[in-house]
Amino acid sequence: MPTSQGISLPAGPAGPAALGERAESGRAASILPLRLRGAMARARGKVLIGPIDLDITRRGLTIVMGPNGAGKTTLLRLMHGLQRLSAGEIIWSAPQSQVRDRQAFVFQSPVMMRRSVLDNIAYPLVLHGVARADARAQAAEMATEMGLGGLLDQPAPVLSGGEQQKLSLARALIRAPEILFLDEPCANLDGRATREIEAILQKAQGDGTRIVMSTHNMGQARRMAQDVVFMYDGKVHECAEATGFFEDRPKTPEATGFINGDIVE
Amino acid sequence: MDEILHGTYEAARLIVTLDRDLLEIIVLSLKVTLTAVAIASLIGLPMGAWLAVNRFRFRRIVIAVLNALMGLPPVVVGLFVYMMLSRSGPFGAMGLLFTPSAMIIAQVLIITPLIASISHQTIRDLWAQYHDLLISLNATRGQRIMSLLWDGRRALLTAMLAGFGRAVGEVGAIMIVGGNIEHATRVLTTAIALETGRGNFAFAMGLGMVLIAIAVLVNLAIHGLGRTERSSVW
Numbered sequence: 335m336p337t338s339q340g341i342s343l344p345a346g347p348a349g350p351a352a353l354g355e356r357a358e359s360g361r362a363a364s365i366l367p368l369r370l371r372g373a374m375a376r377a378r379g380k381v382l383i384g385p386i387d388l389d390i391t392r393r394g395l396t397i398v399m400g401p402n403g404a405g406k407t408t409l410l411r412l413m414h415g416l417q418r419l420s421a422g423e424i425i426w427s428a429p430q431s432q433v434r435d436r437q438a439f440v441f442q443s444p445v446m447m448r449r450s451v452l453d454n455i456a457y458p459l460v461l462h463g464v465a466r467a468d469a470r471a472q473a474a475e476m477a478t479e480m481g482l483g484g485l486l487d488q489p490a491p492v493l494s495g496g497e498q499q500k501l502s503l504a505r506a507l508i509r510a511p512e513i514l515f516l517d518e519p520c521a522n523l524d525g526r527a528t529r530e531i532e533a534i535l536q537k538a539q540g541d542g543t544r545i546v547m548s549t550h551n552m553g554q555a556r557r558m559a560q561d562v563v564f565m566y567d568g569k570v571h572e573c574a575e576a577t578g579f580f581e582d583r584p585k586t587p588e589a590t591g592f593i594n595g596d597i598v599e
Numbered sequence: 600m601d602e603i604l605h606g607t608y609e610a611a612r613l614i615v616t617l618d619r620d621l622l623e624i625i626v627l628s629l630k631v632t633l634t635a636v637a638i639a640s641l642i643g644l645p646m647g648a649w650l651a652v653n654r655f656r657f658r659r660i661v662i663a664v665l666n667a668l669m670g671l672p673p674v675v676v677g678l679f680v681y682m683m684l685s686r687s688g689p690f691g692a693m694g695l696l697f698t699p700s701a702m703i704i705a706q707v708l709i710i711t712p713l714i715a716s717i718s719h720q721t722i723r724d725l726w727a728q729y730h731d732l733l734i735s736l737n738a739t740r741g742q743r744i745m746s747l748l749w750d751g752r753r754a755l756l757t758a759m760l761a762g763f764g765r766a767v768g769e770v771g772a773i774m775i776v777g778g779n780i781e782h783a784t785r786v787l788t789t790a791i792a793l794e795t796g797r798g799n800f801a802f803a804m805g806l807g808m809v810l811i812a813i814a815v816l817v818n819l820a821i822h823g824l825g826r827t828e829r830s831s832v833w
Contacts, residue, residue, distance in 0.1 A: 416731055434737040445732040448725075448750040457746075458736050 365428040365436050365512055366392040366544055368413065372422030375412050383408045383568040385422055390513070390546060395539050397555045397576070398548040400565035401592065406548035407442075409565065410515045413546070414439045435462070438506035440516040444498040446490040451482055454490045455504045462509065473508060480504045480534060496527030503534055507543070514538065516547040520554060532558060552593060556580055564589040606804020613805050621806075625813065628786040631699050631773070632766045635706035639766075640759050643711045647718030647758070648744040651726045662719065668712035673705075677772030680705045684776065697778040702786070705772040710762035717758035718751075725751045760818055767814050787813075 367389055374384030383405035390396065390413070398406045411417035413424065414437060426433045438458075447454050456473035460466055477483055480500045485493065490501060499519055506514055516535070520528040532554065539545050549555055555562065559576035566588045572579065584590045613621045650662060682688050684696040684704075695701045725747050733743045748755065770788040777784035779793060787810045794803035 414735065416734060439731075439735045441731060445729060447729065447732070447746075461736055461738050461742055 363428055364392060365426045365433050366390065367427055368513070369425040370413070370422065371425065373412060373419060373424055374421040375408050375417050376420040381568060382417075383412070383565075384420075386570050388563065388570060388573065390544065393544060394560040395535070395545045395558055396547070396561040396563060397559035398546065398563045398565060399550075399555055399592065400571075404565040405568040406565055407517050408568075409563075409570075410439070410517050410546065410548055414515050435509075436512045438509070438511040438514050440499070440502045440506050440514065440519050442518045442521050444495075444502040446493070446498055446501070449490060450487050451477060451490050451493070451501055452486040454501055455482075455508055458505060458509050473504075476504045476508050477501075481530065496523050496530065499523060499527065499531060500534065503531065503538075507534075507538055510541070511543060513544040513546065516545065518548050518550060520549070520551065528554065552595070564592065602800045602804060605801040606808065609801045609805035610808040614809065621809065623782065624785055624787055624790055624806075625809065627699065627784075628767065628788075628810075629813065629817075631702045631706065631786060632763060635703045635710060635766050636759060636763045638703070639707045639711040639714050639762055642707075643714030643762070644718045644748055644755060644758070645744060646711075646715040647720075648722045648747050650715070650719045651722040652740065652743050652747070662716075665712050665716050665719070669716050671709055671712065672771070673709055673769050674771035674775065676705055676708050677775030680708065680772065680776045696776060697780060697784060699777070699784060701776040702773040702784060705776050706766045706769060709769060709772060710766050713765055714758045714762045717761055718755050721751050721754040721758065722747045725754075756821055760821060763817060763821075764814065767810070767817075 369390075370386050370388040372385040372387065374386070375382040386409065398409060400406050408417055412419060415434060416439065428436075447457060449457070452470055452473050455477055456466070456469040459469035459472060464472070474483075474486060477486055480503065482497065482500055482504065485497065490498070493501060503519070514535075520531050523531065528551075535545055535547070535558070547558070556576075559579075562572070562574055562576050562579040563570055564572040564579070564584065564586070566586075571586045572584050572589045574584075579589075580593065584593060612618075650658070650665070680701060681696065683690050684693070684701055685691055686696075695704070726743075729743075729747065729750075733746065738746065768788060770792055773784075773786060774789050774792065777786070777789065779785050779789040785793075787806055791803045791806045791810070794800075794806065
């Protein structure tokens with residue numbers, strides 16, 4: 335049985351300069367790379383995932399793949415801090431006090447606050463002390479970039495699924511997080527909305543945001559992935575560069591079956 | 600049937616002629632009840648939200664007690680407040696017994712559990728929806744509570760209206776601590792009780808209709824201000 339011991343994703347350029355064009359001036363040292371060492375999550379005595387060893391380097395776009403129940407969502411939640419760590423370590427490259435504010439999470443089912451589109455997007459800024467008028471101005475700019483400019487005063491809960499997910503992305507990106515976790519953000523969207531979300535993510539990545547995203551969609555994984563983490567039965571079975579994973583074939587039968595479209599239980 | 604018709608006539612007469620005694624009673628009723636609702640909301644709404652977002656030992660017991668207190672007998676509350684405020688009581692020196700302040704205190708004790716309990720249920724549902732997002736955004740505990748109260752504001756109006764409904768129709772406690780003193784602590788409910796005792800059924804009926812009209816008008820006004828039913832998805 336393959337294990338995830340000591341697997342490391344390809345390292346990006348070292349040092350703060352590696353963050354490229356992103357407006358990082360005045361910011362503290364990067365919180366990345368992120369390292370998981372023997373990380374486990376348990377609930378009611380049952381192991382949900384782990385032990386997992388994994389490195390998330392400073393740059394790139396990692397796709398987490400695997401069948402239902404493999405532990406993709408739990409892995410993302412564990413890294414983001416929404417899932418309690420039961421054993422092992424999650425090591426960020428900056429003090430814990432700086433870590434939470436410099437990452438963001440987009441959920442599979444968008445959480446729409448009972449506010450207008452504009453106030454939803456401005457919310458993280460207001461929480462962190464930005465004056466409401468400034469926050470709304472920045473939110474309006476972000477909404478326009480995301481194609482939500484005509485919906486600013488609409489109540490967020492009445493938006494379509496694609497618009498809600500774009501709003502979630504805008505809210506997650508408004509504070510320019512260093513790393514963005516996404517849990518199957520396009521699971522319930524049609525082709526057009528999926529394409530728009532992918533374009534936004536690629537732009538965010540170009541702007542310097544590290545992206546770690548789970549998906550079931552093989553086409554999306556092939557289009558977007560730079561690195562692939564394949565999970566099965568709560569463990570990382572394979573961790574490789576996307577080209578190697580998709581073209582040279584995976585090393586494990588589960589991953590091979592999965593990318594061939596076989597039913598992997 | 601005659602008494603109902605007579606009561607309706609009497610109510611109309613009292614209102615049309617702007618009866619001074621009636622106006623005084625209405626103003627005092629509204630003053631006492633709205634003050635009690637405001638104070639109880641300031642206590643009950645954050646309390647309900649706090650209970651919804653915090654996990655602590657005995658939390659379930661606290662919530663069960665809070666729910667049980669919704670059915671607190673007003674007469675018992677009146678008796679308790681009377682004993683606290685009477686000359687021999689711990690707060691007797693404040694001289695509050697038989698004043699509108701005593702009536703407000705009694706009403707606050709009666710309606711705070713009601714407002715806290717309903718707001719807890721409302722906020723609990725909203726918290727289940729917002730939980731991961733607010734944790735992810737690193738909102739402080741205070742920010743979480745404020746966000747939940749703000750986003751749940753329309754639903755929380757229901758809690759406040761329930762408190763208003765209970766307080767405006769309450770008679771047992773405020774009769775005991777207020778004493779139903781003319782031009783001092785007489786409110787609509789205690790006046791109705793007095794007139795019924797005197798056999799003035801028509802006048803009591805008239806006061807009752809005024810009371811119902813006030814309750815309906817205040818509800819409509821709050822609904823109007825809160826724009827409830829206009830944005831159904833909020």
